[in-house]
Amino acid sequence: MAMRTSRSPIRVLVIGGGIGGLCLAHGLRQAGVDVEVYERDESADGRRQGYRLRISPQGEAGLRACLPDRLEELLSATANVRDDSGLVAYDENLVEQWAPSFEDPRAGLPDKIDAVDRVTLRRILLTGLDGAVRFGKNFQRLEQRPDGRVTAYFEDGTEATGDVLVAADGTNSRVRAQLRPEDSPQDLGIRTIFSRIPRAEAIAAGLPEALQDRFSYVIGTDGHHLGLMPMLFRERPRQAAARLFPQADLVDSDDYYMSVFNVHQEDLGLSDEEFFALGGEELCALVVERTKGWHPDLREIFAFAQPETTFAVPLRATRPVRPWEAGPVVPLGDAVHAMPPSGGVGANTAIRDAQLLGGLLAAVDRGERELGEATAQYQRAMVEYATEGVEMSLRIAQWSIKKANG
Ligand SMILES: Cc1cc2nc3c(=O)[nH]c(=O)nc-3n(C[C@H](O)[C@H](O)[C@H](O)COP(=O)(O)OP(=O)(O)OC[C@H]3O[C@@H](n4cnc5c(N)ncnc54)[C@H](O)[C@@H]3O)c2cc1C
Structure with a gap:
């Protein structure tokens, strides 16, 4: 050829x-x-692929290299405001197990892009x-x-x-x-349920301070895992667009947590056909049911998960x-x-x-x-x-x- x-x-x-x-x-x-x-x-508007995206230093450099200056500025203005260089792992009784922190040269930088809202990123792109x-x-x-x-x-x-x-x-x-x-x-045999939990409601309902602003990970002795990742916008997307790039068609969003619940396919008691046919309400109910023995503060967070934003994916590699x-x-x-x-x-x-x-x-x-x-x-x-x-x-x-x- x-x-x-x-x-x-x-x-x-x-x-x-x-x-x-x-x-x-x-x-x-x-x-x-x-x-x-x-x-x-x-x-x-795209498809269901999660809400908050972690951006590594390499990913940030790539975004900055590909995007024109004004879009780079808009992305930074709407990025996550908190530092994202560590996580705290708990057991299901909310007893702290482990708190690794990662070297992140961007920590504290006022314009860092270490996590973004996926919908905002796609609209900027x-x-x-x-x-x-x-x-x-x-x-x-x-x-x-x-x-x-x-x-x-x-x-x-x-x-x-x-x-x-x-x-x-x-x-x-x-x-x-x-x-x-x-x-x-290849299918890894793990099924993950993603949800979006409005931050203000969860805090007003008494979400413990320790879980409010950190990436928290709960490792249940029953084999189930729950991750809670905050997305706190530096500036609301529409406001940032009006200031920096009025033609950008951004949609507003409040701060939220993305929750991730992992369960082994073999532990589900459902075939894939049955599991992937479940709607948002049913998936939320499944998480609540699977965590019924967990600390009440953890279970209560799920009362605020938005069923319409809840979906499941198989993990593959x-x-x-x-x-x-x-x-x-x-x-x-x-x-x-x-x-x-x-x-x-x-x-x-x-x-x-x-x-x-x-x-x-x-x-x-x-x-x-x-x-x-x-x-x-x-x-x-x-x-x-x-x-x-x-x-x-x-x-x-x-x-x-x-x-x-x-
Ligand atoms: C729930 C979830 C959370 C994640 N969190 C993170 C994270 O925090 N950090 C991270 O780095 N990664 C994360 N990932 C992975 C990340 O989303 C993907 O690696 C990334 O989106 C891959 O980009 P891509 O452009 O290759 O594919 P995609 O972003 O999937 O884009 C593929 C595009 O192709 C289009 N397409 C598909 N078929 C056709 C067709 N036949 N004709 C025309 N168009 C088509 C699709 O509609 C889509 O727009 C996450 C993934 C999931 C599912």
């Missing part, structure tokens, strides 16, 4: 307008590269791309053409052709299903992370390295991919690099750091995996 070596500008098709795909699009736009993002959702994002484009399949280019076909009968196609379509990637079906992520064929189809983010949220690095790794791949594609666009060699360099580096991310996330989740695997 012909490989591109010319000095003319390239056209990049990005399948998937999630965190990684949109970061890449911003980086490429800033470098003057022709890029289009094809997203299956009909609008910016969708700002300023001026028509480069096509919603309602559900990727179906691709064809690699004899001239080295790639054509993507969408369910609405349309198609698009580019020099590079980036598979940024997440854990259930259809691009991967077509080209690398053997690389599907890609093992091993492997490079795809060198060529014009390049994977990015969860499509190539899914990992459990336990490590808080999945999005950060997708952002790192976007930063690295964006820089290399910009060099190809300027005629300084050959496409196949640039994408191979990206994949070599990506496989190495993504493997570390997957393994680290699995180590943190090890308690569950050991149990699930007997």
Whole structure:
């Protein structure tokens, strides 16, 4: 197959307008590269993927590198205000067990971005791309053409052709299903229930001070785990947008906790079909029922969980992370390295991919690099750091995996 070596500008098709795909699009736009993002959702609202996202120093550097200055400022203005460099682990009687703290060079910095609200992040990432994002484009399949280019076909009968196609379509990637079906992520046997708990209500109802502003983790002797992560906005999203970027379509949110409840599939007493059919009310009831022997202060928090924001996901991981064929189809983010949220690095790794791949594609666009060699360099580096991310996330989740695997 012909490989591109010319000095003319390239056209990049990005399948998937999630965190990684949109970061890449911003980086490429800033470098003057022709890029289009094809997203299956009909609008910016997206799907259920949790609420609060931890941003590592590496992820913060990647976001700052990809985003134009005004969006970077807007993201920082709406980021989490508290320091996020430690957690406190309790048993189910609320007896403190362990309080590790992590080195975070950003601690105390007034503009740090160490956690963000996912909806706010996605809306910021969708700002300023001026028509480069096509919603309602559900990727179906691709064809690699004899001239080295790639054509993507969408369910609405349309198609698009580019020099590079980036598979940024997440854990259930259809691009991967077509080209690398053997690389599907493995089910880790853990089911996680995510919820959003308004902070003001929980505090007014007597949430103990120790749990109010810290990342708290409860390790029950019954094998169930509950995490409580506060999201305290530095500034309300709409107010920050009005001040910094009025065209940004941000929606307001009050401070909240994201709660995460882990349960082994084998302990559920329900098949996956039954479990994933449960609605928000039923999932909240399941958590309340499973924690009925826990300290009352812990159980009462759940009275404020919003059923409409409660959903369940299976934990999955890609093992091993492997490079795809060198060529014009390049994977990015969860499509190539899914990992459990336990490590808080999945999005950060997708952002790192976007930063690295964006820089290399910009060099190809300027005629300084050959496409196949640039994408191979990206994949070599990506496989190495993504493997570390997957393994680290699995180590943190090890308690569950050991149990699930007997
Ligand atoms: C509940 C939860 C909490 C998490 N918390 C953290 C955290 O704190 N920190 C962290 O770093 N990571 C976290 N993660 C992981 C993080 O969300 C992912 O790693 C990250 O979103 C991956 O980005 P991505 O761009 O690869 O995929 P996604 O963000 O999933 O984006 C994929 C996009 O592709 C689109 N798409 C899918 N199929 C098609 C198709 N056929 N055609 C067109 N478009 C398509 C989807 O609609 C979506 O918009 C968490 C994950 C979950 C589920």
